[in-house]
Amino acid sequence: MLSFLIKRIASGAVLLVVLAVAAYFLLRLGTADIAQQIAGQTAGPEQVAIIEERFGLDRPLLEQFGAWAAALVTGDMGRSWFTGQPVGATVFGRTSVTVTLAIGSVLLTGIFGVVLGVVAATKRGALDRIVQILAVIGQAIPGFLIAVALVLLFAVRLDWFPATGYTPFGASPAGWLQSVTLPILALAIGSLGGVAQQVRGSVLDVLGRDHVRTLRSRGLPERRVVYRYVLRNAGGPALSVLGLQFVIILSAAVVVEQIFSIPGLGPITLTSTTQGDVPLVMGIVLVMGAMVIAVNLIVDLLQGVINPKVRLS
Known part of the structure; x- marks a missing residue:
């Protein structure tokens, strides 16, 4: 290992x-x-x-x-050509906000995607068709349209959440939760259907294997077969697609943060790229690249835990 x-x-x-x-x-x-x-x-x-x-x-x-x-x-990422501020302080000061949105979205996507995928594969019927429709819709509708729709419904019409702005957790945990709920939902909704579809396909594939039929023939309860044996074998593809979704969510966060006026990496990414502020853009690229590599490493380690054969590759 x-x-x-x-x-x-x-x-x-x-x-x-x-x-x-x-x-x-x-x-x-x-x-x-x-x-x-x-x-x-x-x-x-x-x-x-x-x-x-x-x-x-x-x-x-x-x-x-x-x-x-x-x-x-030496640890010096330079200074912004336009603001003169240290790149490291500027980027790392905003990274936690973007990471919060990304992790929250991946957790929501993972939990509900796995549940929907397993239920769709085992129950089939109408729910199975709904999951497949959600997958197509999630891939077809841009994330910024989902964000705008959530703002119009839950912020403007129902007044449940603020339309824009961000409250730090230290200032008000309740205010922080309200300020990140809609951005997290906007990022998660687009990925949910794809993850559920991937889990559904993996579970269906494992359910058709010989060892699963053998377990059923021995009289093991269906729930035990699915949650103890099938999910373990189907977990590898699900983890891979979740790792991919993290990368997609990071990219989508650039636009979603702009819509919700969230002070993450999104606004400074758009501004610095437009201006040609190379030191600041490079700082953002390195930090986001390191995050993606770290997530892929975590996924690889979890894959190795689930399937020891992966460690040999």
Whole structure:
């Protein structure tokens, strides 16, 4: 198990390095006249030259990357070109908010997706068809439309939750719960049908195997067969799809946070990308990339617990 863990951590570290290199050069090559944008459109050539020298934009691209990477190794993620604020403090100060939304959405998706998938596979009938319809609808409707619909229904019409804004947990736990409920629901609804469909398919596949028929022939209760034996074998694909949904939810959170005015990574991602603020964008890319790699590592470890054969890969 230890060698399995070391392999996964090493591959994750390599992937993060490749991501950092690719993202940096793509951002720099795709950002034209960045010094002019920082100085302002009315700035003259002298002011632009000062900005270029200040941020090292007058140096060769490889040298710029080397300086950024060397600072990163020491824990310095640099400063925003536009606000002058430290990138690390800016990004990490907002990461907890986005992670809260993502984890809450994945938990909701996992719990209800597994329940719906198992019931659909074992009971079939109308519920089975509903799950399949939900899967199609969830994939077809964009997340921002679901968010807007939830705001119109539960915030504007019923006045159960605030339409926008965020309350820190330390300030008011009840207010915090109210402020994150609609964003979490908006992120979870789009993923729920897909997870339920995946679980349904995995459970149906396991139910048709010989060892399950043998267990039934021995007179074991159906509930015990399903929850003790079938779910253990069907858990691998369900975990994989939940890991994938976490990545999708992180991407969708960028837009959903903007709609609900949540101070997570979403608003600064849109702003910094539009401005071409390379240090800030790189900080966001690294943090989100590390989160995705960490989630995949957790999924791999859980897969290894469920199925020891996975540890050999």
